[in-house]
Amino acid sequence: MTDDRPIKLCRWIRPLAAYVFACSAWMPLSSYAQDAPITARTSGQSDNLIKFHPGNTAAPGLSVEVMQAVQRIDPTLKFVGQEVLRPLRRVEAELVAGKLDVFFGLVRNPERAAKYLVLSPPLYRQFTQLAVRSEDPINIKTFDEIRQLGSAGIVGVPRGSAYVDHLNGLGGLTVDDGVASVSSTLQKLIAGRVRFVFYGGAVLRKYIQEDGLEGKVRLLPARFYSEDVCVMVSRAADPQLVLRIERALERLRASGELAAIQDKYEVRGFPINRN
Template sequence: MGLAISRTLHTLLLGCGMLLLAPITPSATAAPTPLRVVAQEGTEPKFIPAGIGRVVGLCVDLFRAIERVEPNVVFVGDQQWLPLLRAHSELATHQHDALCAVQRTDERARQYIFLDPPLFQLRYQLIARADDTVVINNWDDVRKLGSKGVILTNRGYVTPEMLERIGGLQVDPSATSPAMNLQKLIAGRGRFFLHRAPGMQGFVERAGASQRVKILPTVLITTDVYMAMGTHVDPAVRLRVQRAIEQLEKSGEMTRLLKKWD
């Protein structure tokens, strides 16, 4: 009787030991939460084409930096291009989960969740033809030019709305991409092209226009940009991304990325 009990206890202890020592299988480890994103066309330096099937840029680097800080999330889709207007539309309809470096507007605030703190600040400056001797210190200098001071902007971007609020300016918002506006400027179909830094000089150089246009030094508008996330995204996941952004800001990593792509 005692021997039987002893053997039973021995078997139970072995079983417990096997349970305690059993390795954790991959299925027991939670996979990172995927966040669907896209590469937004015409938004250099956020997303820059780098050969067939490859996208680089500030936002691509930022996604990877967030993943290093917060390994429980992973951004997928940043190698796939989508027009900017469609990218915004698909975030609003929950076909994607996040957009990188987005300006906050009242309409967008009703459709997305903007994470604080801001990622960085955009600086808007005018690009003119290289042989233009114009000096611009403020918007009044542009207004005085009247019909000879037409500003090219992009349809679907925030800039036409910003210029409308400033008022008294001649604006042509018909182009659908920065590259198209640069060509319009060179062709004399506008006096200025309002574009934004960081990344403005690199954009001009990649377009092969360094000798044909110049960036005027005056910063006329500044505005913050944020990580925007769909209202459908789990609040706990949004919080993880927000805390990762905060950590990148405190560590100086955001500043380093901005310098890399400015």
């Protein structure tokens, strides 16, 4: 006769583990006092007003508000350095070197997953779009349509963006990443030096508003990709940092506070076209 006790044990251990994890999302703040304090070095990102908007006390940025919420949930966690705005390339280099411990808000892709620890749940989902000059009647829906334009279809992308290598890898596209900021790339569009600007639609929309470009620039309706924007931790950081941030993020998700922050910055999901 076989002993089926191990099988029966597994049947109730897994549900119990799931129950314990779910309950931890609602853990009272007093229970976090037992955790050892951690001070994590982080950074702001220059030229992304969705995530970091210095001087705007009402809407300081989605990444800033999530960090504040995580610190409120887990008072033994402290993030330092978010007021320092760095270009994206420098943020990534300092995460790899261990000079930064964590960053709130990088698009998840295979290259980054190999370099950093990618946390869940995501901060939000980003949808990419194309911006064109308002007087341009074109209505692009696929990259093939852009390829057919040849030299009349130059795509502007901010230097250092993950989209530069991605678009170059598609082949047949002329990509211009000569300037580092979204604002400067939009100015190249207005000046006629590029035909399109490719980036996250919410970020483009924000800069069109902030830079007073309504009437000069419009977003095409096609959504090309959806990508998770996540918290990423350096592989040289304290392993406990991953567990502590994920625990707080899960609590934010379960309570609905993360969704409320997403709504505030207009980054909730909507249908897209995949090309």
